[in-house]
Amino acid sequence: MKAIVHHEYGSADVLHLQEVPKPAPKADQILVKIYATTVNRTDTGLRSCEYFISRLFTGLFKPKFQIWGSEFAGVVVEVGQSVQKFKIGNEVFGLSADTFGAHAEYLAVSENGSVAHKPRNLSFAEAAAICEGPYLALNYLEKVKLGPQHQILINGASGSIGSSGVQLAKYFGAAVTAVTDTKNLALARSLGADVVIDYTQEDFTQRAHRFDFVFDAVGKSSFFKCKPLLKPNGVYFSTELGYLSQNVYLPLFTKQIIFPIPKDTQQQIELFKEMAEAGQLRAVIDRTYPLEDTAQAHRYVEKGMKVGSVVVRVV
């Protein structure tokens, strides 16, 4: 099969289209012929070792996994002997967050992993684009038990995690204030934001309003800058480690900041399917590349300015 393979960490130049053996599904696995995948900030961050600590998970000196790519949507073409939940021909989507491998024509995943039947109303590209951002946002919002009684500010509402965060926060019934630049204000409103703030015109941290939660989905602010926005028991959380990794150790000193380690499950992907079919979660797609141009997609994604997701078309 064709795959985008790498044997070292580094720039997007380490990525090459190659022929590699097709994976053989184990007893509990399904083999998915991938129609669409994405390049996300996890792919580019792990490839470039943006944070050295990521090597503890992906290989200290050389990458343990030769194919990046976590989000996928496609069709089941083989099933292992013990598989019960899926049949050949089923359209599925999901997340391979621990072992990656989705930048390829085929991927083997456990039937009990983060995979579900594709939402009926979404294309393969759209389905692939509603896995990682929503899963990361959900990990934070569930941790703080977000509900209708809460007011949340989401900074970076145009990114993959931020645009998912806005939609999930509305799903949980919270009042949402979204911070984006001018060109993405309409997008944030269309995703359900009640109030939008243009960060090119206004420093959102100077607002008099107080929030239960501030979610820095793009990691461009900090706990100390956002603290004045928090109610007395309000909580700040960020997708980034912050200056000197402060978001990791500050939770040892104050309950006003959390930094949960994300965990993906099949239930989450099933929730995203239900939400998509009910019109409560939609894919935001910036642009699409063919598989052979995956390195180009990496170069675009690591600029940090994509709106929603960047899709890679495999079929």
Ligand SMILES: NC(=O)c1ccc[n+]([C@@H]2O[C@H](COP(=O)([O-])OP(=O)(O)OC[C@H]3O[C@@H](n4cnc5c(N)ncnc54)[C@H](OP(=O)(O)O)[C@@H]3O)[C@@H](O)[C@H]2O)c1
């Ligand atoms: N914790 C984790 O496990 C984890 C996993 C994956 C990613 N991440 C991190 O999470 C962050 C977000 O990822 P993502 O994929 O959602 O990002 P993304 O899709 O690359 O989004 C970046 C978006 O943020 C906007 N933006 C840039 N500067 C901004 C600012 N100062 N204020 C508000 N918005 C701004 C950009 O639009 P404009 O430039 O047009 O404003 C762009 O739409 C990244 O830093 C990534 O490294 C964390």
